[in-house]
Amino acid sequence: MRVLVIDTALGLCTAGVFEADGDDVRALGVRSESMTRGHSERLAGMARDAVAEAGGGFQALDRIGVTVGPGSFTGLRVGLAFAQGLGAALGIRVVGLSSLDALKASVEQAQTVVALIDARRGQVYGRAWRAGVAVGPAEAWAVDDARAFVAELETNAPLAADNRVHLVGSGAALVGEGLGHVVIHSLEGPDPAALAPLTAAADPQAHPPRPLYLRAPDATPPTRLPGQARVARL
CATH class of the missing domain: 3.30.420.40 (ATPase, nucleotide binding domain)
Known part of the structure; x- marks a missing residue:
């Protein structure tokens, strides 16, 4: 194809x-x-x-x-x-x-992978895999929670060079800081x-071209239309 x-x-x-x-x-x-x-x-x-x-x-x-x-x-x-x-x-x-699946696929040879994207505001977007099988869904995590999650994966993963936890993406270095047995791939993109x-x-029915958001947008809808007078608050 x-x-x-x-x-x-x-x-x-x-x-x-x-x-x-x-x-x-x-x-x-x-x-x-x-x-x-x-x-x-x-x-x-x-x-x-x-x-x-x-x-x-x-x-x-x-x-x-x-x-x-x-x-x-x-x-x-x-x-x-x-x-x-x-x-x-x-x-x-x-x-x-x-984007997370694509980052994971960029280090396909690794057995245990956590794809991490820096989401700012003390958060990362992340997803983890073991032996090619997703551990859970894509989520928005606090950085400290993500670090604790990776540390738990570390304790359960063999420490052989080819089986260490691989962190990939713009949030990899942020989450991997202070963790001992991880491999960091700080890729700009997949x-x-x-x-x-x-x-x-990909099945076209299961993977439509629609944006995937894991956090509510920062912008909020306007409270009044253009030219509309402000409502006085008592």
Whole structure:
């Protein structure tokens, strides 16, 4: 299956074309840059260049995968809008990919993995896996709670080099501070190659391209309409 992957959720802006057949993944054209803003100006050009390098044009694509969060509100919206618009124009499926699942897939060789995204305000978004099986759902954790959770995983995991707890993502160093037997992968975003098999394997019905929020938005709705007088409080 030839897939186009798009990631604008975290610290990267990525557009890549891959041939994905189970665990066999071949990169055909990839563009990925460190970026926390400006995705709307760069994403379309990066996708065009990746597709041109892959050959065959956009019509050769079978599916599009796009990260849906958790992550930057603005970045997510840019990626989702672009992916959905392109999918509609080409008449192909668009599937949503969890940023945490994609980070975990970026260190697939590790047995025990906790994907962690710095959510600010003393929190991280996280999810854990043992031997490829999720320990629980994606959640928003206080940093101290996340550290305690990882410490508990540490005590239950063998200390051989290939079985230590691997922390991956922008929140990895924050949570791993002071913990002894962890491996920290401070990735800005998922490895583009990790997105391709997730895209090919995803059930479109179970993985729609909709934003995934684990915490209520910081912004609140206005209490009055533009031009409407303020209500006096007694």
